[in-house]
Amino acid sequence: MTDNIYSHRAVFLDRDGTVNTEVDYLSSVKDLRLTKNAAKAIRILNQNKIKVIIVTNQSGISRGLFSIDDLENVHDELRRRLRGKGAHIDVIYYCPHHPDDGCLCRKPGKGMFEKAAKDFDLKLNKCYVIGDKLTDIKSAHNISARGILVRTGYGKLEQDKLRDADIAPEHIAENLYEAVKWIIKNINRGEND
Numbered sequence: 001m002t003d004n005i006y007s008h009r010a011v012f013l014d015r016d017g018t019v020n021t022e023v024d025y026l027s028s029v030k031d032l033r034l035t036k037n038a039a040k041a042i043r044i045l046n047q048n049k050i051k052v053i054i055v056t057n058q059s060g061i062s063r064g065l066f067s068i069d070d071l072e073n074v075h076d077e078l079r080r081r082l083r084g085k086g087a088h089i090d091v092i093y094y095c096p097h098h099p100d101d102g103c104l105c106r107k108p109g110k111g112m113f114e115k116a117a118k119d120f121d122l123k124l125n126k127c128y129v130i131g132d133k134l135t136d137i138k139s140a141h142n143i144s145a146r147g148i149l150v151r152t153g154y155g156k157l158e159q160d161k162l163r164d165a166d167i168a169p170e171h172i173a174e175n176l177y178e179a180v181k182w183i184i185k186n187i188n189r190g191e192n193d
């Protein structure tokens with residue numbers, strides 16, 4: 001397969017507050033709701049053959065709030081609902097550790113992104129990170145990708161912190177769908193080659 005402008009690219013999605021609505025420590029499918037037009041957004045990426053990778057901090061596991069089985073049930077249901085709308089996630093990586101564990105995978109660490117780069121032959125500086133927290137924007141910065149803050153989940157609150165932050169998102173979008181539309185434009189205009 002020959003490369004095109006979409007090759008070696010992924011859009012890394014934060015999960016809570018970005019793909020699904022924020023609930024404190026989501027652990028049950030009964031609390032799972034997609035954010036507005038999330039499936040449509042993911043479908044656009046799928047159609048352009050851009051990898052869609054969820055990277056999520058799930059310290060609730062090491063806090064003993066839920067089990068890996070609970071987490072996987074939520075992820076199965078998330079995939080099932082997206083599939084029902086013609087959208088798919090290429091892979092979901094999660095960090096189960098506690099912030100005090102000092103692991104390499106917890107965002108804004110690079111662990112999950114570097115694993116993805118290896119698994120999917122990505123050029124991280126051509127990738128994008130979409131999330132509702134400054135942690136997600138820091139992750140983007142740490143891997144030299146482009147960060148987009150969405151105003152769903154904690155996004156509006158986090159936006160207020162930007163003035164005092166030492167990093168800035170490349171773009172701020174109302175939601176995942178708007179973020180994806182911006183990304184497609186960004187790529188098509190050759191602004192991230």
Ligand SMILES: [Mg+2]
Pocket residue numbers: 014015016017018131132133153
């Ligand atoms: Mg989030």
Ligand SMILES: [Zn+2]
Pocket residue numbers: 095096097103104105106
């Ligand atoms: Zn970790």
